Amino acid sequence: MQVQDYKFFVNGKWTEGSATETFDLRNPATGEVLGRVARATKDDMYEAVDAARKAFQAPAWRDMEQTKRGKILLQLAALIRQNFEELAKTETLNQGKPIRESKADVAWTVRAFEYWGGLADKIEGETIPVTSNRLTYTIREPLGVTAHIIPWNYPLALASRSLAPALAAGNTVVAKPAELTPLTLLKVAEYAQKAGLPDGVLNVVTGSGSQVGRALVSHPDIDGITFTGSTETGQQIMGAAAKNITPVLLELGGKNPNIVLPDADFDKAVQMAKFAIFTNAGQMCWAGSRLLLHAEIYDRFLNELKRQTELLKIGPGLDEKTELGPMVSKEQQERIVGYIKSGQEEGARLVTGGSVPEDPALKNGCFVKPTIFADVTSDMKIGCEEIFGPVLAVFKFNSVDEMIHIANDTNFGLYAGVWTNNLKLAQQVVNRLQAGVVAVNDYLVAYPQTPFGGYKDSGIGYENGMQAISHYTRIKAVTVNTS
Numbered sequence: 001m002q003v004q005d006y007k008f009f010v011n012g013k014w015t016e017g018s019a020t021e022t023f024d025l026r027n028p029a030t031g032e033v034l035g036r037v038a039r040a041t042k043d044d045m046y047e048a049v050d051a052a053r054k055a056f057q058a059p060a061w062r063d064m065e066q067t068k069r070g071k072i073l074l075q076l077a078a079l080i081r082q083n084f085e086e087l088a089k090t091e092t093l094n095q096g097k098p099i100r101e102s103k104a105d106v107a108w109t110v111r112a113f114e115y116w117g118g119l120a121d122k123i124e125g126e127t128i129p130v131t132s133n134r135l136t137y138t139i140r141e142p143l144g145v146t147a148h149i150i151p152w153n154y155p156l157a158l159a160s161r162s163l164a165p166a167l168a169a170g171n172t173v174v175a176k177p178a179e180l181t182p183l184t185l186l187k188v189a190e191y192a193q194k195a196g197l198p199d200g201v202l203n204v205v206t207g208s209g210s211q212v213g214r215a216l217v218s219h220p221d222i223d224g225i226t227f228t229g230s231t232e233t234g235q236q237i238m239g240a241a242a243k244n245i246t247p248v249l250l251e252l253g254g255k256n257p258n259i260v261l262p263d264a265d266f267d268k269a270v271q272m273a274k275f276a277i278f279t280n281a282g283q284m285c286w287a288g289s290r291l292l293l294h295a296e297i298y299d300r301f302l303n304e305l306k307r308q309t310e311l312l313k314i315g316p317g318l319d320e321k322t323e324l325g326p327m328v329s330k331e332q333q334e335r336i337v338g339y340i341k342s343g344q345e346e347g348a349r350l351v352t353g354g355s356v357p358e359d360p361a362l363k364n365g366c367f368v369k370p371t372i373f374a375d376v377t378s379d380m381k382i383g384c385e386e387i388f389g390p391v392l393a394v395f396k397f398n399s400v401d402e403m404i405h406i407a408n409d410t411n412f413g414l415y416a417g418v419w420t421n422n423l424k425l426a427q428q429v430v431n432r433l434q435a436g437v438v439a440v441n442d443y444l445v446a447y448p449q450t451p452f453g454g455y456k457d458s459g460i461g462y463e464n465g466m467q468a469i470s471h472y473t474r475i476k477a478v479t480v481n482t483s
């Protein structure tokens, strides 16, 4: 890809605003510069919020029939589908993930715009019985201008997860992609305009979190905030939102237990334990980063998982054979290597990996070998903190009670996997797990129609499905006295 200069998108126009600086985008597999993106300023962000406010008040959007609004989102889905290969390639070059995974992300994005496009004219109120001479009903109205802070691990899929329901509900939006990975969202802005979205309804502003991100979430004219990212940044955003009483939807990561009981389908559970942690090089809030194995199968399972992990093909994401791509940046690579060091210092047993690859062809990329630590306990850093890399922490348990204790012994509570053929036991485990999403005999399953959100420090509110519509709308209760 040629080095290209990228502008941001405000009020239907590509602009550099008042930016005087640019940010170099690098291919994480090679370190090569892919492009330069304008670093918007606080003033540019204020302009974007202003444009979104005017677009919210304008009849072109406010008075648009819901069905027509939905059709624009369906047209956007069609344009994304038409540009499927280009979007997937751009995502891989910018973020690093294997091309197969980028294709899955683009497919998810198409489904998301289709799902919420279809829902746009089904956002309904209720009638509520009160007294015989009064008619009470509710109307669901859009919030207004919504802010979307997008992380770098699923730049396209996570952008669509919040933008599609916000737009379907009739809001106007300002999105800030992570500075490292803005390219696919900028493409979506281009397609949205082609699909017929009025100017100012979708604005995408590039720049750093500490500058324009902060300016966006602290803005008094924002009516709702959606954020996916670290717990620390989530806390800052919630603090900023508190000043303006702005509702927040926060998805803040996890340290998810993937639990295997002795009667589980062994081969499938091994294969999926590998998939659960090494997909997207482990840079996932829902990664199966803690593997809980029953003592009866512990050694056999670990041996087979080690064998299969060592066969994983590491390389640039654009190589169709690649199974494990690089970390998104050198900073993330160093962070992961730091966690590996701490695991060794704290006495966990290194089963495989534990360093950057020796292959000279990979030396300029941000790669880390797939790593497994056994005999991990919850008090170790690698046993309780979100690593966000290809590092698996394996725990041993002897009883269901012990397993539940380990599974819940974390500040997070986003996702969990349970592997057993005993469905009665599975249901008991599901009931006792402190996690917002649980997969039984499966892992990494999410659909636009399935709620996704966490317990404890994993966040507030639910993405996806009708629950997401609740975040992007407010309710007006109306009573008409008919006597």
Ligand code: NDP
Pocket (backbone or CB within 6 Å): 149, 150, 151, 152, 153, 176, 177, 178, 179, 180, 207, 208, 209, 210, 212, 213, 214, 215, 217, 228, 229, 230, 231, 233, 234, 236, 237, 251, 252, 253, 254, 284, 285, 386, 387, 388
């Ligand atoms: P952050 O939470 O800091 O970044 C996520 C997003 O928030 C980015 O778009 C970032 O912008 C933006 N941001 C940062 N600071 C602010 C702010 N004060 N106000 C508004 N927006 C802001 O995560 P990092 O990229 O620093 O990654 C660190 C760790 O966070 C990871 O190792 C992982 O553990 C976790 N994480 C979890 C994710 C998840 O899916 N739950 C996703 C990403 C990270 P910019 O990057 O441009 O500065």
